[in-house]
Amino acid sequence: MRVICWKTTWLSIQTMELFDNLMDSLSGQSYGVIDSFLTSEEINGLVINLRKRHAAGSFKEAGIGQGSGQHIQVLVRGDQILWLEEFSVVEIEQVYYKKINALIQSLNQSCYLGLKDFEFHYALYPIGAFYKRHLDRFKTDSHRKISVVCYLNEDWQATDGGELVIYLPNKPPVKISPVGGRLVCFEADILEHEVLPATHERLSLTGWLKTY
Template sequence: MELFDNLMDSIAEQSYGVVDFFLTSEEISALVVTLRERHSAGSFKKAGIGQGNDQHVQAQIRGDQILWLDEHSTVVVEQVYFQKINTLIQCLNRSCYLGLKDFELHYALYPIGTFYKRHLDRFKTDSHRKISIICYLNEDWQAADGGELVIYLPGNQPIKIAPFGGRLVCFEADLLEHEVLPATHERLSLTGWLRTY
């Protein structure tokens, strides 16, 4: 798929890649409506640090609120997103031989001024998360609004990526440390991982 050609090359060469316009403006708007409906209904929870029984909320490290997605959702725009992610998995497996089998995804809402300190997306006891993916749902975002993703490349200068709506960022979950900077607006995304067997 042509949309992913540069992404495949970038991941192979530098362990991360960016695709703009992964979602249309209509898809972004529909996902934002769904996100806000569920947030208003109280379905989101404060995100924690750690895994399983060791998970705990630490606002000084991470300030987002999340809601895990159900891959059997009947919401049409969520199914459209899942289809796009499955196409991405197929392309990555074909081009990079990653052995990806499925995904886990959640909505993320960062209230104004919140952040996520530098970390690695891999549990000590679980190595199945191979590729981290973030798709931004921020409509009319401006560079001055902040909220960048900072990716720390070994031996190089950190890369800052603005959270413009429709932009997809992919990177190797067990390799690249990263952080989320504070923003002057709520920051919305679909975040998750492509998993191996």
């Protein structure tokens, strides 16, 4: 899949500029970044909710594979995850979903992707944890079109590590620091990527925009 986008005019000027820049990047290089997708208050609210649910034991070790074939492989992936409910009643998660729905509407109107659904999970990478190079699309499931990562790391420094590495065809890899509020989107069936180890816990909301 190659994303081709046209400009949209129905959003607020500030949001439209952010989404237009993202779609220009998706069209040109199959990935894009929006800084300050979340406010500091929204980041803080999501972090509080994440840590509350992690302390309650709701997270589990992330696996490799799909369905009954999924298994834990710590030499490949070391994060802990908690899937968000599709119809969450948590107010701060509703705020996040509202922004994601606006992004989906913009992508559908401007890029004709036919996105109809999404799925997200909280991800917590302990100190030193990583996720080796991989592709997000399953061999038997083509519904994941756009991978989305939104970072929840407050006061993150470049020296903390934990970068997302995106491997571009015939170009050097791109490293993206997991700065709080930053949203990264890329084509799930095209770009391989990995998560590098960090010197602090690394928090995010990770998911996919999907077709049926």
